[in-house]
Amino acid sequence: MTNIKPNSSSHKSDPNRRQVLAGSAAVAAIGAFGLPVGAQTTAAPAASGAFASLGVPHVRRDGAEKARGGAKFAAEYSYPGMVYGALVYSTIARGTITSLETAEAEAAPGVVLVMTHENAPRLERPEPFYSSPTGMAGSSTPVMQDAEVLWNGQPVAVVLASTQEEADHAATLINVAYEEADAVTSFDVAAESAQTSFYAGRDLLIEEGDAEAALADAEVSVDLSFNTPAHNHNQIEPHAVTVLWKDGILRMHDCSQGVDLSAITIAKVFGISSAEVHLSAEYVGGGFGGKTVWQYHILAAAASQLADRPVRMSLTREGVFRICGARAPTRQRVALGSDRKGRLTSLIHTGTTMKIENNSMTEPFFEQSEHMYRADNMHLEIRAGTMDMLANTFMRAPGAATGTFTLEVALDELAERLAIDPIELRVRNEPDVNPTTGREHSQRASVDAYREGARRFGWVPRSGQRQGYREGEWQVGTGMAAAYYPYKRFPGGAARITLDREGGALIETAAADMGMGTTTATAAVASERLGIPYDAIEVRHGDNTLPGALIAAASQQTAAIGASLTAAHEVLLAELASLVPATSPLHGLPAAELGTAEGALYSLADPHQRIPLIDLVAWSESGTVSAEGQGGPISEWTQDWSMHSTGAVFTEVRVNSVTGEIRVPHITAIYDCGKILNSKLAESQFRGGIIMALGMTLMEGASFDERNGRVMNPSFGSYYMPTHLDVPHIDVGWTDIPDPQAPTGARGIGEIGMSGPAAAISNAIYDATGKRARDLPIRLDALM
Amino acid sequence: MTIEINNRPYDLPDDARISLLDFMRERLEFFGSKKGCNQGACGACTVLVDGERILSCLALAAQYDGRSVTTIEGVANGDELHPLQALFVEHEGMQCGYCTPGQIMSGIALKSELERGAPSNVSSDLTVAPRLSRDEIKERLSGNLCRCGAHNGIIDAVAAYVGGEEQ
Numbered sequence: 016m017t018n019i020k021p022n023s024s025s026h027k028s029d030p031n032r033r034q035v036l037a038g039s040a041a042v043a044a045i046g047a048f049g050l051p052v053g054a055q056t057t058a059a060p061a062a063s064g065a066f067a068s069l070g071v072p073h074v075r076r077d078g079a080e081k082a083r084g085g086a087k088f089a090a091e092y093s094y095p096g097m098v099y100g101a102l103v104y105s106t107i108a109r110g111t112i113t114s115l116e117t118a119e120a121e122a123a124p125g126v127v128l129v130m131t132h133e134n135a136p137r138l139e140r141p142e143p144f145y146s147s148p149t150g151m152a153g154s155s156t157p158v159m160q161d162a163e164v165l166w167n168g169q170p171v172a173v174v175l176a177s178t179q180e181e182a183d184h185a186a187t188l189i190n191v192a193y194e195e196a197d198a199v200t201s202f203d204v205a206a207e208s209a210q211t212s213f214y215a216g217r218d219l220l221i222e223e224g225d226a227e228a229a230l231a232d233a234e235v236s237v238d239l240s241f242n243t244p245a246h247n248h249n250q251i252e253p254h255a256v257t258v259l260w261k262d263g264i265l266r267m268h269d270c271s272q273g274v275d276l277s278a279i280t281i282a283k284v285f286g287i288s289s290a291e292v293h294l295s296a297e298y299v300g301g302g303f304g305g306k307t308v309w310q311y312h313i314l315a316a317a318a319s320q321l322a323d324r325p326v327r328m329s330l331t332r333e334g335v336f337r338i339c340g341a342r343a344p345t346r347q348r349v350a351l352g353s354d355r356k357g358r359l360t361s362l363i364h365t366g367t368t369m370k371i372e373n374n375s376m377t378e379p380f381f382e383q384s385e386h387m388y389r390a391d392n393m394h395l396e397i398r399a400g401t402m403d404m405l406a407n408t409f410m411r412a413p414g415a416a417t418g419t420f421t422l423e424v425a426l427d428e429l430a431e432r433l434a435i436d437p438i439e440l441r442v443r444n445e446p447d448v449n450p451t452t453g454r455e456h457s458q459r460a461s462v463d464a465y466r467e468g469a470r471r472f473g474w475v476p477r478s479g480q481r482q483g484y485r486e487g488e489w490q491v492g493t494g495m496a497a498a499y500y501p502y503k504r505f506p507g508g509a510a511r512i513t514l515d516r517e518g519g520a521l522i523e524t525a526a527a528d529m530g531m532g533t534t535t536a537t538a539a540v541a542s543e544r545l546g547i548p549y550d551a552i553e554v555r556h557g558d559n560t561l562p563g564a565l566i567a568a569a570s571q572q573t574a575a576i577g578a579s580l581t582a583a584h585e586v587l588l589a590e591l592a593s594l595v596p597a598t599s600p601l602h603g604l605p606a607a608e609l610g611t612a613e614g615a616l617y618s619l620a621d622p623h624q625r626i627p628l629i630d631l632v633a634w635s636e637s638g639t640v641s642a643e644g645q646g647g648p649i650s651e652w653t654q655d656w657s658m659h660s661t662g663a664v665f666t667e668v669r670v671n672s673v674t675g676e677i678r679v680p681h682i683t684a685i686y687d688c689g690k691i692l693n694s695k696l697a698e699s700q701f702r703g704g705i706i707m708a709l710g711m712t713l714m715e716g717a718s719f720d721e722r723n724g725r726v727m728n729p730s731f732g733s734y735y736m737p738t739h740l741d742v743p744h745i746d747v748g749w750t751d752i753p754d755p756q757a758p759t760g761a762r763g764i765g766e767i768g769m770s771g772p773a774a775a776i777s778n779a780i781y782d783a784t785g786k787r788a789r790d791l792p793i794r795l796d797a798l799m
Numbered sequence: 800m801t802i803e804i805n806n807r808p809y810d811l812p813d814d815a816r817i818s819l820l821d822f823m824r825e826r827l828e829f830f831g832s833k834k835g836c837n838q839g840a841c842g843a844c845t846v847l848v849d850g851e852r853i854l855s856c857l858a859l860a861a862q863y864d865g866r867s868v869t870t871i872e873g874v875a876n877g878d879e880l881h882p883l884q885a886l887f888v889e890h891e892g893m894q895c896g897y898c899t900p901g902q903i904m905s906g907i908a909l910k911s912e913l914e915r916g917a918p919s920n921v922s923s924d925l926t927v928a929p930r931l932s933r934d935e936i937k938e939r940l941s942g943n944l945c946r947c948g949a950h951n952g953i954i955d956a957v958a959a960y961v962g963g964e965e966q
């Protein structure tokens with residue numbers, strides 16, 4: 016049995032720090048109400064080896080600034096003469112603008128510009144994801160370049176005025192007339208011509224053997240269909256940008272998840288070099304895949320250029336729903352066939368989703384089915400239809416969020432038919448090597464996660480019988496599901512390390528921090544690599560003038576930073592070697608025979624031979640020593656290994672038999688994600704994903720009016736999300752086994768929380784009520 | 800027409816359309832209060848007016864003549880964080896930080912609401928002062944949305960504050 020860590024590990028220089036930070040106050044607070052303490056108190060020693068001093072639960076570096084209200088977001092930078100932007104959105108799904116009446120708006124108080132396709136500067140189409148290595152836009156739809164309307168909500172005019180009130184008012188004075196064209200706004204209609212799609216450079220089709228025949232012959236089988244709606248990221252910070260053109264530089268304060276790629280994408284639209292765009296985003300008020308390049312950036316910069324004024328463009332909440340993309344709706348089929356012992360003979364996961372003509376983003380909902388379980392025959396296929404709608408896009412755990420829901424509900428139903436405990440069914444189909452690629456796992460302890468989760472949750476094994484019971488008017492049940500998310504590392508990572516005279520180091524990397532704690536984690540990794548105290552490390556991030564082209568997406572940024580720091584450290588060792596005086600025993604040693612630890616350069620062969628870094632820095636000509644490195648080839652996951660994170664989620668659900676109300680009082684989740692770098696931040700990331708999944712399961716959905724292609728609930732008043740009272744204390748833990756192939760031993764933690772809870776809740780609802788819920792969201796009307 | 804914000808007087812704007820939130824953010828550059836929805840649904844703009852919490856996006860600045868507003872910028876004692884601010888840091892009651900000012904202002908207000916015995920939707924007995932419980936705190940903070948999912952840390956922080964366990 017693997018040693019499973021609840022939420023913490025130790026630090027060699029300060030072994031007591033963890034307990035102080037991780038547990039005591041929270042426990043005291045909960046204890047004050049005499050409520051169960053959960054998993055917070057258990058402590059375990061750290062894994063030893065190369066990663067031993069990572070894993071310290073440092074508090075987040077920007078915590079105090081955020082708590083003070085001093086953290087500055089994109090809409091909070093001001094320039095003299097700045098004006099405010101407001102947008103007018105189309106009200107048809109497809110067609111042509113036949114007239115634009117703007118005179119009244121232009122004459123309105125405070126207005127400095129009305130921009131439409133008639134006077135907008137000529138711009139290139141934005142490069143969407145996958146169209147080039149740097150594409151960061153949600154779609155390649157032209158930005159206000161002609162009279163054509165391609166979705167309901169497309170911006171058709173921009174107003175700039177001295178105040179937001181004046182801009183908003185003037186926007187209401189613009190009259191737009193359209194000639195409507197036929198639009199495809201119905202899922203069913205678009206599904207008729209849906210084609211097998213592709214995603215991230217490959218076709219979304221995997222066939223091994225004859226899965227349909229195997230299903231027909233299977234001793235036991237299930238064949239199920241599911242529906243999931245569109246979901247919005249709904250970051251609490253609405254998208255915003257502050258723009259200034261000055262001295263040949265387009266300066267943008269943005270809320271980007273990838274500052275460098277955003278800057279490159281925007282530069283190409285304006286036909287300028289990316290060196291002429293300075294784009295920063297120190298604080299980003301939530302991302303979840305949605306803080307990329309949408310039309311508002313480009314419109315703000317274009318209007319600013321035209322008016323020759325700095326511009327602040329803050330989208331309204333409705334504006335975010337109208338122009339920043341969402342997770343696509345899906346219809347999925349999962350069919351499983353097995354022998355009587357539960358060995359899968361057939362695994363079919365197919366279905367249809369929607370995209371637009373101008374993007375290449377097909378929701379990849381079968382990915383977990385490729386990697387989670389062995390099956391003798393497989394058929395995995397995703398077809399995509401094309402609709403005239405706002406671009407769909409990446410949202411936390413693309414594919415796996417809804418794909419694990421459907422697969423893991425199907426496994427639960429199969430387990431019931433087999434009269435096998437759901438955990439046991441998963442264990443019986445645990446693959447030795449990757450089921451579709453045949454590659455060896457770099458590290459995988461899924462079964463440990465299932466078992467530890469069961470132990471901590473108090474799982475009652477079952478064999479075909481519901482365990483649910485009644486408590487007054489409440490029906491109570493439990494359910495479990497596996498969680499899944501792939502490891503990735505994108506190219507383009509780079510970092511610069513600069514040592515100063517005081518023994519500290521500055522780390523610079525164009526990484527993003529939307530709240531995950533990037534700077535905190537980066538400082539810990541750098542401290543480990545450099546042998547410099549954590550508190551002596553400063554991190555600069557979120558600015559495209561810094562090294563690297565990183566993107567905080569696909570839970571890969573920490574790996575990318577880790578690889579960049581490793582590379583920069585190697586360059587740094589060479590720099591330091593060149594400064595070693597001839598009198599030193601270290602003189603002449605190549606960089607490969609040197610290391611840094613405890614503030615000194617030392618010989619790997621003879622660690623007693625060392626020179627303090629501050630001396631080396633003092634001997635340098637400039638008084639600093641600086642080195643930059645790039646993250647290197649990413650073959651560990653693209654060619655060499657099967658690298659995937661897994662986990663197990665357990666829930667208790669209570670369903671009110673009178674009202675149908677669903678409550679989720681208990682959630683336990685154990686993850687196998689490699690090394691956990693900071694237990695405090697990791698807990699928070701896992702829980703964040705779980706809570707968003709709770710929302711997806713029970714309440715969320717963008718309602719799309721199929722008559723006219725318009726989102727009907729573009730507001731927090733009608734798109735429901737979990738509130739405090741909906742969220743239980745969530746018990747999370749992890750195996751904490753370093754992945755030997757990942758740069759820091761860590762595989763990424765930002766998204767896996769989003770996979771698993773939906774199925775675990777649906778399975779628990781069945782256990783409680785005997786009703787299977789296969790369409791999301793599961794609202795009370797489904798259980799009445 | 801003057802309004803007091805964090806103990807300093809300011810002239811109210813002429814434009815009657817300006818919300819208290821926009822007045823503070825766009826005219827006075829008090830960016831601590833956040834705008835998440837501008838329609839009273841997220842709580843990011845929560846401030847205290849004469850000690851009571853309100854949603855400043857739903858308030859017209861002109862209505863607050865002579866009133867005293869406290870924002871997130873006004874609760875710390877110089878460099879020293881307000882106890883609840885410190886607890887938010889300690890309990891990881893935030894990720895992106897955008898909802899944080901509103902959560903903290905609500906947390907401060909709900910302590911005084913509890914202390915004077917104001918009931919909430921989950922109070923079981925309206926004839927006596929509400930019993931301190933996590934559900935009471937959660938209910939009273941449910942108007943403050945957090946999309947990052949920092950809920951557990953937020954409630955831990957506020958529970959420690961309300962329960963008097965400040966460090």
Ligand code: FES
Pocket residue numbers: 833834835836837838839840841842843844845854855856857
């Ligand atoms: S901004 Fe005021 S409640 Fe959302």
Ligand code: FES
Pocket residue numbers: 251300301530892893894895896897898899944945946947948949
């Ligand atoms: S911390 Fe990001 S919304 Fe709450």
